[in-house]
Amino acid sequence: MSEVEGDRDGKGVLPRHIAIIMDGNGRWAKERGQARHKGHQAGAEAAREVIATAGELGVPVLSLFAFSSENWSRPATEVNRLMDLFRRALKQALPKLHENGVRVRFLGDRRRFPEDLQTRMAEAEALTADNQSLTLNICAGYGGRWDILESCRRLARDVAAGKLNPEDIDESGFAAGLSLADVPAPDLFIRTGGERRLSNFFLWDLAYTELYFSERLWPDFGGDALREAVTDFGERERRFGRVADNEGEASA
Ligand code: IPE
Ligand code: IPE
Ligand code: MG
Secondary structure (H helix, E strand, O other): OOOOOOOOOOOOOOOOOOEEEEEHHHHHHHHHHOOOHHHHHHHHHHHHHHEEHHHHHHHHOOEEEEEEEEHHHHOHHHHHHHHHHHHHHHHHHHHHHHHHHEEEEEEEEHHHOOOOHHHHHHEEEEEEHHOOOEEEEEEEEEOOHHHHHHHHHHHHHHOOOOOOHHHOOOHHHHHHOOOOOOOOOOOOEEEEEOOOOOOOOOOHHHHOOEEEEOOOOOHHHHHHHHHHHHHHHHHHOOOOOOOOOOHHHOOO
16 A cells, blocks of 8 residues: 555544654743753653553554754753753653563764764664564654755765666655655644744655644643544545545546
């Protein structure tokens, strides 16, 4: 079954892949007169709950945007606090994730991360590589444009090496070089915090994704809010550029 035909007219179906921009931590903290990093801490708690709920629902793939390529431009103090939080959250959460059969992966350019964190990321991936219940993609240092360029570079290398004819480059060959190569494209995209933009999250992969925007700030977005979003998704009709089954013109 092709990706596009996956769940056409699939009312009530569960998304095979949910991608979330976890936005609004800073505003959540500000509303409470707290420093931004307190919001990030609360955000990590919310992530834990949403991961557990995705597992309970039986969603096969969950991608969480934790840190964008542009977030490196934030003040050094905030970036450093976030690195500390990644370190702690990973250490704390990993045993439970592994016990629950979660396969953890990190998507993004990790070369700018502190070396110890790069090592921990690789260790977490190796430890959980064979787990089967939920694939959890943590997008860190991730940018949709970076992802597309990585795939372009790979194809360019193959062409330069004489292994690939430019005329033979097609969508599936291109997609094979992207971070999400081995999982279905997101069926459902969620952004919390009220902004209605993609902020350089998955670009290629969101072509036919259903978009869902929540006004809730990320630390207030819990398991119930995820269930609401999944129910909303289940009521949508996806057409992928075609006409609904019952509305096609009878052939002459
Ligand atoms: C999202 O929350 C977390 C990261 C980008 C790391 P923000 O930090 O962007 O929170 P707001 O949007 O400023 O409220
Ligand atoms: C997007 O949120 C990135 C993450 C949530 C990790 P931002 O807060 O960085 O996005 P903008 O600046 O509002 O576009
Ligand atoms: Mg934000």
